[in-house]
Amino acid sequence: MTAPSDTGVDQALAALPESKRELARMLLAARRPVTARPAPRSGAGPVPATALQARLRRREQTRPGTGTGSHAVRLTGRLDHGRLRDALTGVLARHEALRCRIADAPDGGRPQLTVDDEPVLRLMCTDFTGRAPAEQDEAVRRAVTESAETALSLETGATSRFRLLTLAPDEHVLILASHLAVFDGWSSGVFLTDLAAGYRDGAAGLAPPELQFPDYADWQRHWLTSSDGAAELDRRRAAFAGVPPAPRAAGGFERGHLPVHLDRGPGSALDAGLALGAAEGATPFMTLLAALAVVLARRDGSTDVVVGTPAAGRFSTQLEGAVGQFTTVVPIRIDLAGRPSFSQLLHRTRASVADALAHQRLPVDELFTDGTQPYSVLFALHNYPAVPFGLPGIEVNQLPGPPARHLELYSPDPAATLACLGLVERDGEIGGTAEFNRQAAAPEDVTALLTGIEDVLRHAAASPAPPGITTR
Template identity: 85%
Template sequence: MTAPTDAGVDRALAALPAAKRELARILLAARRPVPARPARRSGAGPVPATALQARLLRREQHVRPGTSTGTGSHAIRLAGRLDHGRLREALTGVLARHEALRSRISDSPDGRGPQLTVDDAPCLRLTRTDLKNRTAAARREAVRHQITESATTALSLDTGRTSWFRLLTLAPDEHVLILASHLALFDGWSSGVFLTDLAAGYRDGPETLAPPELQFTDYADWQRHWLASPDGAAELTRRRAEFAGIPPAPPAPGGFERGHLPVRLDRGPGSALAAGLALGAAEGATPFMTLVAALAVVLARLDGRTDVVVGTPSAGRFAAQLEGAVGQFTTVVPIRIDLSGNPSFTGLLHRTRAAVADALSHQRLPVDELFTSGTQPYRVLFALHNYPAVPFGLPGIEVSQLPGPPARHLELYSPDPAATFACIGLVERDGEIGGTAEFNRRATASEDVTALLTGVENVLRRAAASPAAPGITL
């Protein structure tokens, strides 16, 4: 006897009464092995929200009702004759291409928890503002104000108002396009996907924008099923056991209040950073691994421990089919580093290299499932971002990125932001390494974050001078 095809199963399910249809789907899914990687889901309808989305929805509903749990903002300058109609059609086409941009998240009335529902038709929210008659100084101030205001726009998961666009006209041939997006549905990688699709839709027409190979809803549906499967449950149990002996990071008594600090590490010739990264490369370590090793030394000295955990935000797109989708795939990967036995820096590099590789192999595990409330073992987050460069080009238009307000990632990346005192996000660009340190004012001060980074450079300076000398942590 041959197994029924997916089309046959769908027809059989459709013939059932509505009350029994979902139960039949659950029973069928339970009989199928859950693949180790996401695949296109069968059927339609709502899917369970991811663990991160469920946390953000709870915070939006109960901790900060009436406000958005996180808004990301991106701004680009468009120099050249812009066809407003084509831009509007391209924006609508991108919303139609990605299910995440047409989604809402709300609690299920039948107690199944937060559900991700996709609207059939895209809803473009676009505000146009004409600034042509203002002075140059007034235009600059208006652009700055609009970018800042966009980053604080209160978006809403349960109503589906999760994106908002602003088009500012500075002159007939000069515009600024600003996107506000809810961080529960749009991560840093998504900005590159979005801009690439927008350029293609503007250039070739929105009808050319075929759906991505996998949608974010495919991933969300897979994640819940995989976590409940024997394989997912076993990996979760094993990974939790690896951190069982690490005490949880204590929350700051005053809770959480965001602060920001610009960060720049000197990578010039003869600098400690340049020497340290060269040493790391000679030992087969990436710049990220080398910096994490130095950061672990500083944290070990501060805490008086030989076991350090550093959290790093990971893109979470562990399957190639996910790279072309808009969505919130990011998770935090905890890296446990062993500094016992007074190692040399080269010895610590080898340990860190193995620890990073092992940690990144567990990107499938969402941090909100790995560490339940009050159990996260890290208090510092560190990232060296490597988002792919996006050659965003429009016919006859010169495009450039505009700097936006500081990131708001601590609440996104940490199950308990009060237990994380700093999130250091760096980007390597044009021979320099710099970015932003977001920190909890209730737990630390800006000068303490600066001292932390100065300590990293001092460790690298000492390591470059005596890479094989034992006792780098002393």
């Protein structure tokens, strides 16, 4: 028997009453084999929100504004306001994630994503020309802070807002705010690339990406309940069997931030340690992670360490050009039993990282469904692609933004997370910001993790074949 063509299916669905049409579409989709990678969804109806989106939405309902991410750029040169408006609208039209609403499902189940047909540009323009430079600087600072604290609405689709501050005819600041439920770190590069193209060549040339975020969300739900997805989920859960959940801070969660830095230069512990890691085939991330595992093992008196690391989650190249919240946390379990040398530990860490990243299709909220997590420390060496945001005739410079709000994004239970060490390697330096839970740690506790990493690397480099790593 020949399967009906897509055209025939669409005609048959169109003939059904609207109340039965989506049910029929879901039943047909359930009969199709679920591929290992996302594909365009059938139909344009609502799809279940991801588990991460559902968690962020619950958090937003009790603490409005915690899901807002914001950053700003300074634009020096003659800016065409009309072209900028058209380009912003074109980017919103290109990406379904920026036109999504997330609301309760009629049956009370997982919240649903629906996509508005037309983009709505929310752009506030403020003129600060004529004010003194000090007043302008304060106005920009205040506007950037307010943008990061503004509550956005997932239910109404008001998930993005923009502010354009005019400081002089050839000096502007553009502030972009988007909800973390629909916008991740990688999305920033995608957004700015598209905005530049739309401003330069016209919004009409911004064709939709091959896959949209709702395609991914729809695929994820079907794949997780398929035999292949369920089997992978069971295997990965088994890999963490016996690992206790990270303890919760008695006081709950209170965000703190701390600038962090690892010393580099000739003869530094960091450079010597990274060279040792490279000789063993370990990337800088793997080498730093192995050293952190030693620090945590000694702190906790354990030979079984789990560290969470944020992963882009774009395991298919078709997802790289889409805006959305694809980020997941990959828990990495590292075995320090048997007093391994640091070289041996590097090989164990390299294998653990490769194994963990092979499972980044599994959302952490689906992996640990009881709201707990096996890690209290998150570690990242960010490698988001650098995107030159170039506008014709305009010099563009990034402005310092508000501190990150990653702990709630990366942690099913923020109260169980001590810190997220977010490092960036840039211009030969490694540094960044540590976001930490003030109810679980003091600033000096966070600093001790970094100095501990340097101490481990210093001793490892000084003695290529150390007698073994102990937890005491």
